[in-house]
Amino acid sequence: MPRSSAPDRRKYVPPLVRWFAQAGRDLPWRSTGPRDPYRVWISEAMLQQTRVATVIDYYGRFVTRFPDVHSLAKASEAEVLQLWSGLGYYRRARLLHAGACAVVERHGGRFPATRAELEALPGIGPYTAGAIASLAFDAPEPLVDGNVERVFARLFRIEAAQASAELRRRAWELARALCPEQGAGAWNEALMELGALICTPREPRCELCPLAAVCEALHSGRAKELPLPRQRPEPFAVELEVLCARAGGRLLFCRRPEGGRMAGLWELPTRECVPAGMPTRLYPDQWDARLCEQRLRCREHDGKAGGEPIRVRHSITCHRIRATLVAGELDRIPKGEDWQWRTLAEAPSLGLTGMARKFVRSMERAQREQDRASKKA
Ligand code: SF4
Incomplete structure (x- = not known):
């Protein structure tokens, strides 16, 4: 009024x-x-x-x-x-x-x-x-x-x-x-x-x-009703695969490109799993072309003790992400300032995306579980 x-x-x-x-x-x-x-x-x-x-x-x-x-x-x-x-x-x-x-x-x-x-x-x-x-x-x-x-x-x-x-x-x-x-x-x-x-x-x-x-x-008895609720877009699901490429106890991290979301932050290489013909929403549906040039071979899921894959859930605006870690091998190591090899303990010094931080913590937990299981064996 x-x-x-x-x-x-x-x-x-x-x-x-x-x-x-x-x-x-x-x-x-x-x-x-x-x-x-x-x-x-x-x-x-x-x-x-x-x-x-x-x-x-x-x-x-x-x-x-x-x-x-x-x-x-x-x-x-x-x-x-x-x-x-x-x-x-x-x-x-x-x-x-x-x-x-x-x-x-x-x-x-x-x-x-x-x-x-x-x-x-x-x-x-x-x-x-x-x-x-x-x-x-x-x-x-x-x-x-x-x-x-x-x-x-x-x-x-x-x-x-x-x-x-x-x-x-x-x-x-x-x-x-x-x-x-x-x-x-x-x-x-x-x-x-x-x-x-x-x-x-x-x-x-x-x-x-x-x-x-x-x-x-x-x-007027309307304290809890104002302001009126806003219309929010429906959330939608996104499936990602996140690459765990290891060399000498270190993992491969890549820097996100300039001009996009979370530009300049570091993450594990990521791709979106989208059905053929569907548009991608957050990531390309292929691994980074530079990794493909290195003849990336993905093996089985990189897992916890007991073989279960490591999965992380994460939300970015209305995207509800489920991401799974996959192990990969590279013939050669990609070079350039957008690629870094780090141990799990060193990784946070890079400035990681929120999802990469979750993966690092999950991998650290999985590592501790595996260490405990091998001590018992
Ligand atoms: S708390 Fe908010 S709604 Fe309640 S009397 Fe104060 S201004 Fe009004």
Whole structure:
């Protein structure tokens, strides 16, 4: 329902900011003093699509290795990806690296403070620009993320679907109208914290909410129903074969090509098993041509003790993957910087895809089981 007038900030900002001062979590990227824009940027990039509990360790390792924008800009992309390995959505890591280089080249290593300059940097969109400008520079800049959308959908009873363009548009309008001239950082952070701790997706804890008195969804009994559910595409199954080619106790890993999904990360060579005539969805339906040139011969499935093949289940967006390990032999070793031989223990230093990490862990487990079985025999 369209609103005729802007909401009254006084009803929303002071109670929420007071609540946040008491109930906000003590997280490693939060501090009571002035915030470092570099650290705001790193934490916000990591927190996109990722749980706080997961981010804490990654954030600590990342800012220890790259304590400022200069050290990040000087690093190789491969090293950044390796520190990011396991956090997913690897494009974020690549864009952080590109963004650090741009801050050094264009601004001499000092973060710009305005939304326009921030949004001109690689990988910084309206949300991240609002976060850096308000949290680090206390500029009166709004922000909207998934938590803020949900809170606004309920506070103002917006009948729109989660993650829809309509909800996003309304949420930005409200964020701009409510953002205070002073203390925008605290307000923005308090809004996101309310969404994370109290106004949660399934079970909002309205009895603890500092904005319960002004919440339209609560007063109309619709708190759990808003925002409306989004239409998701049906998941579909993908079958993969993953090659285990061994030489001298090491396994062959290959780097994923530039320009595609998970570009630059390492994995075991993979192919999709698709019926003839069907399009492939994630991988080619042949082994890499360079492996075929080496006269790859696949033998039986590489298995656990007892002969069962090692299988891994993995999800990428709406793809539900079942991948099976197959043993292979190569006449010659492929050469070039996109191929590496590593032991299982050395493999994580490459910066692996999520599925490759699962295979490495499964193979380590299988190895331990086989060692135990041969000791008993
Ligand atoms: S009262 Fe309930 S639904 Fe409304 S903003 Fe607070 S937690 Fe969310």
